[in-house]
Amino acid sequence: MEHKVIVVGIGPGSPDYILPIASRSIAQAKALVGSQRALDAFAPSHVRAKVIDKDIKGVISFISESLAKSDVVVMVSGDPGFYSLLAALKANFTQSQMTVIPGISSMQLAFARISEVWQDAVLISMHGRQASDEDLQYKPHKKLGILTDHEHNPSYIARVLIHHGWPVDSQVWLGEALSYEDEHSKKLTLGETAQLAGFTHCVMVVIA
Numbered sequence: 555m556e557h558k559v560i561v562v563g564i565g566p567g568s569p570d571y572i573l574p575i576a577s578r579s580i581a582q583a584k585a586l587v588g589s590q591r592a593l594d595a596f597a598p599s600h601v602r603a604k605v606i607d608k609d610i611k612g613v614i615s616f617i618s619e620s621l622a623k624s625d626v627v628v629m630v631s632g633d634p635g636f637y638s639l640l641a642a643l644k645a646n647f648t649q650s651q652m653t654v655i656p657g658i659s660s661m662q663l664a665f666a667r668i669s670e671v672w673q674d675a676v677l678i679s680m681h682g683r684q685a686s687d688e689d690l691q692y693k694p695h696k697k698l699g700i701l702t703d704h705e706h707n708p709s710y711i712a713r714v715l716i717h718h719g720w721p722v723d724s725q726v727w728l729g730e731a732l733s734y735e736d737e738h739s740k741k742l743t744l745g746e747t748a749q750l751a752g753f754t755h756c757v758m759v760v761i762a
């Protein structure tokens with residue numbers, strides 16, 4: 555039987571938010587790929603491990619070589635279908651070679667924290683990428699969920715949104731380190747967010 559690439563969503567960080575089937579797959583893994591943080595937290599001993607770093611080609615080579623001997627479990631944060639390594643894996647492995655185990659996205663947890671529905675929200679990642687003008691453009695009653703990074707932080711994004719017509723009194727919620735013990739959040743206006751430092755890797759929810 556052909557060995558599989560098992561892409562496992564590990565949720566937003568705390569083990570409380572991992573599905574039992576994901577934990578089982580990780581515990582049974584003979585070859586495991588993940589961020590240094592995920593490997594430190596979840597890798598069983600005696601597993602062949604590879605850190606996901608900037609060398610994605612090296613990660614793909616490790617997976618391809620390991621597949622000759624066993625399944626390979628690839629841990630990604632949140633849900634694999636929402637801005638993860640899954641896109642790069644799909645470019646290198648066929649659908650029949652892969653099994654995807656979903657996880658709870660940081661985006662889902664953010665909307666849960668504020669008891670807000672997300673079925674009508676525009677979901678964007680500005681983690682290492684820009685968003686389209688159409689997604690950023692203001693419309694009455696529009697709701698945005700945005701993944702941020704060090705450069706595209708809430709202050710920068712607030713200024714971009716104001717430039718795209720969003721009123722400065724639009725409501726903003728920021729959640730960082732969601733599910734961890736040091737989880738913290740802030741509720742403020744878009745105008746205030748433009749002046750805010752920090753919250754570099756967070757989920758930013760903006761409601762017009």
Ligand SMILES: C[S@@+](CC[C@H](N)C(=O)[O-])C[C@H]1O[C@@H](n2cnc3c(N)ncnc32)[C@H](O)[C@@H]1O
Pocket residue numbers: 566567630631632633634636637638658659660661681700701702703729730731732733734754755756757
């Ligand atoms: C490469 S994306 C991965 C998204 C992931 N696949 C998901 O579904 O949550 C990384 C970004 O997700 C967000 N993120 C991931 N985990 C988070 C957490 N525990 N708390 C807040 N934001 C988080 C941050 O915006 C971070 O920069």
